[in-house]
Amino acid sequence: MKVSDILKEEFKLKDFQIENTIKLIDEGNTIPFIARYRKEMTGELSDTVLRNLYDRLVYLRNLESRKEDIQRLIEEQGKLTDKIKKSIEEAKTLQEAEDIYAPFKQKKRTRASIAKEKGLEKPALEVLYGKIPDVGKEAQKYINKEVGVESVDDVFKGINDIIAEIVSDDADVRKYLRNTVRERGKIVSKSSEEDAGVYQMYRDYSEAVKYIAPHRILAINRGEKEKVLKVKIEINDEPVKSWIERRFAKKLSGDSHKIVVDAIEDSYKRLIYPSIEREIRTELTEKAQERAIKVFGENLKSLLLQPPISGKTVMGFDPGIRTGCKIAVVDKNGKFLDYTVAYVTGSEKAQEKAKKDILDMIKKYSIDIVAIGNGTASRESEIFISDLIRENNLNVQYIIANEAGASVYSASELAAAEHPDVDVSIRGAISIGRRIQDPLAELIKIDPKSIGVGQYQHDLNAKRLEEVLDGVVEDAVNSVGADLNTASASLLEHVAGISKAVAKNIVAYREENGPFGDRKELKKVSKLGPKAYTQCAGFLRIPNAKNPLDSTGVHPESYSICEKMLADLGYTKDDIKNGNISDIDKKTDEKWIEKEAEILNTGAVTIKDIISEIKRPGRDPREDGIKPILRSDVLKIEDIKEGMVLKGTVRNVVDFGAFVDIGIKSDGLVHKSQMGKRVKDPMEVVSVGDIIDVKVLSVDIQKNRVSLSMEI
Structure with missing residues (x-):
């Protein structure tokens, strides 16, 4: 049975989907590019299906190669019979093939x-x-x-x-x-x-x-x-x-x-x-x-794609006891402004000084949000900030942020390059503040394994884990896209078709020549060839570009199609920029789309994607998600009573349930038996970052444990 036939049967796909997908992969196209810009060829296969198909394709090809080796090795011994040859040909796994070879090995x-x-x-x-x-x-x-x-x-x-x-x-x-x-x-x-x-x-x-x-x-x-x-x-x-x-x-x-x-x-x-x-x-x-x-x-994908809290000045708060809390202020654009160290759990005198220093900083920089890391002394810091907000009637909110990986980032070469004159301990607070403003842009600077949203990750196959997580990061970055004129090299290197070296070259070109005026200018970047340009161009956006299509997800290869379509509808490209095509849905029903696709010699899916992009140019898909919970007062475990209904944030999803932050020191657990009838996989019900209502089933103050239910 041919590899393509096996894939067709296993994935329940049509011949053209398998043949085209294998061809696209063999031509060196990236998964994000295939998923986004070759939908007509694949029958709109998602990035997840494409990655699974790719993994299986690699396995089956390795199996075929090994079977050929085994047949050759047995034949060289003069022991290959028709029966053995047939057994080798029918082997469906590497293990079966190795079993056949075992007596001759x-x-x-x-x-x-x-x-x-x-x-x-x-x-x-x-x-x-x-x-x-x-x-x-x-x-x-x-x-x-x-x-x-x-x-x-x-x-x-x-x-x-x-x-x-x-x-x-x-x-x-x-x-x-x-x-x-x-x-x-x-x-x-x-x-x-x-x-x-x-x-x-x-x-x-x-x-x-x-x-x-x-x-x-x-x-x-x-x-x-x-x-x-x-x-x-x-x-x-x-x-x-x-x-x-x-x-x-x-x-x-x-x-x-x-x-x-x-x-x-x-x-x-x-x-x-x-x-x-x-x-x-x-x-x-x-x-x-x-x-x-x-x-x-x-979990990582959900975390990376959490909605950003943009346009806010944030105080990143990295809690600590012995060495104090490291505090860093970042402006609305993530620029580092100032820092201090405060001892919020120290002596009365130290706490008074901490209150004065933090209050002065909040007022000086008009802080909107305090992002408190969820590590050691997190809840003590939360109580401190909550009291400070209440006592001074401040128009400030706080959020408990996942600080996993902040210390890894702070000691990295990347952090040293970004903040060469800032102490290592303060860099972690900067990261905590920025990951509230733009989780994706900040978290991709950290080794995914250090972000801590899994189970038993230290016991896993390191190579396979890295391979899968790199794919998740790549899919997340490309689903959002990147601003060509502001994206860091660490973000750009995850864009389809862009290597680490090319990412640095893009930043270097930008620094030497100023902002990119259009996507075509990418072709002038050193080592960014035609193939790489095709892969990456659609994912790189230029806000306020001269050509409005450069700020959308429309790929340059489809510009002429888009322009002809706009003309047929009585629009111009300037109408995209000025938001004058809000009535486009009234003009483009299914019948019109099919006819237009035929006229322009393209697919209906491509027309639909173009319409979706030009309706909301520069749209960040994360904005459609549920915003994180911002708090202004603190909740203690002693305040939690059985039967209470609370709103919480899903922090981690595992096979047996989900851990939910309800605003106390430790996350509560919703066991999968409390998620609804016969839930086999909690991931089918909740994702990291979801805001959910939960009922308190039991409270164990001594063990600091709270059992929760989604069945309210």
Whole structure:
């Protein structure tokens, strides 16, 4: 079956969608570009589907390549039969292909290979195929003290080792056992410690392999790694061993039967089961990691695409106790203005000074919002700011901001380049302030793994995590677009088709020649060739450009189509700039769009996209999202009572529920059982940044825990 046919079947797509998408990928087009500007060719596949299809395409091509290698390697040994060739061709996974190759693979020295070196392969095969009537008598012939075979027992041991390895290498046996473990196996974890700490629920735990949730696999793995838990997979062995015996010993009798059955028992305990158990554990871990990476990616995307709070002067507040709170002011455009350090949890004298210093700064710079990091001393700082606002009747609001990664950014080369004369500790406060004004522009400066919106991210495959998160960042940046004349190099390098070097060249060109006047000027940037220009042009905007289309998401390749369409509707490009096409929807029904697409020799989807872009030129898609909650007073856990209904912000979504900031020290948990009927995946219900109403189910003041429900 061809790769394209497999993809078509798995993704339920049409021939043209698969063929065109593979062609576009092979031509080097980026996923954001394909998703946004090649909709006609792909049938409007989303960036998520395209990335999944790309991953699967890579896997299937690797599988085909490996199958070719395996066939060649077996053929070189002169052992390739039609049956083996057919098995290789029909293998649907890399694991199946490797199982077929296992008996022919050059191995390190094993007990079986040592026995073969001693000349015991021939009698082993004769025993296995029932060709020796009297094994004991035949074994005498193979005693050879020079090679270490000193007795009949040594011959039998060698025969056992060779047959055990043959059984272990049998592809059908491995497939049968693998499927049995998947269907009937149980993951069992135990701990001898009376108090297993965070792993207490796994101290004496058992769950079916096919049902165990990904986050529990990762938790058990970590407990095992920390030597708190002992973990294994258990199955009922007897039916499996009986199946293997029927396969290898059914037609045997006498000594041959006993020797082969004993070899199967040895093979099962020593070789096959431990190997398959490792495989299934690895398989479960990989699936759990892939799920956790997906969760991380979805949460990151939601966080990056949170609506910006623009046009506000912000005080970034990085809480601290011993070293004080680092405070930085950034103006409406994110420019750093001033800083101070305040000890809001210190002595009475220190607190009075902190109040005076912060109040003076609020008044001097007309602060609109105080963004308080959610780290150590966050709630103490919140109480301090809340009291300050109330006591002085200030027209100021505050927000609790996710400060994850701020310290990573503050010590980075990028932060040093942006703020060379600012102390490292203050840079974190600047980042906290800016990430309220424009979450995307600020958060892309930080390694996605440090943003902390996942589960067990430190236990995940680092390369795969980085690969997926980079894709998430790329999709987020390109869905919003970037201002060509103000975007930083760190933002530009995530735009489709732009490398890190080209991003720096764009900024350098801008600094030397002034603002870009139009998109075509991009072609003058060093190392930005025609291919890169095609990929990136539509995602780079120039507000107030001479050509109004340069401020929209309309790609330059469609300018002529757009201009002809405007003329047909009685508009000009200036009408876009002046907002004079608000009645365009009345003129462009489905029938008109189909006819216009035919006249302009393009697709209806392209016409629809152009209309959407010129209706709201320069539109930021994030503006349609729910704005973050701004507060002016503080809530303590002691104020929370069972049955209260509160408004909160979703901070993190995991497989078992969502953590919600309701304005107290610790986020409350909405378990997925409290999200509605039979919720399997909390991500189908909520996303990071969502503002939701929740009811308080229970409050544990001692443990600082609040259980919440969305079923109000």
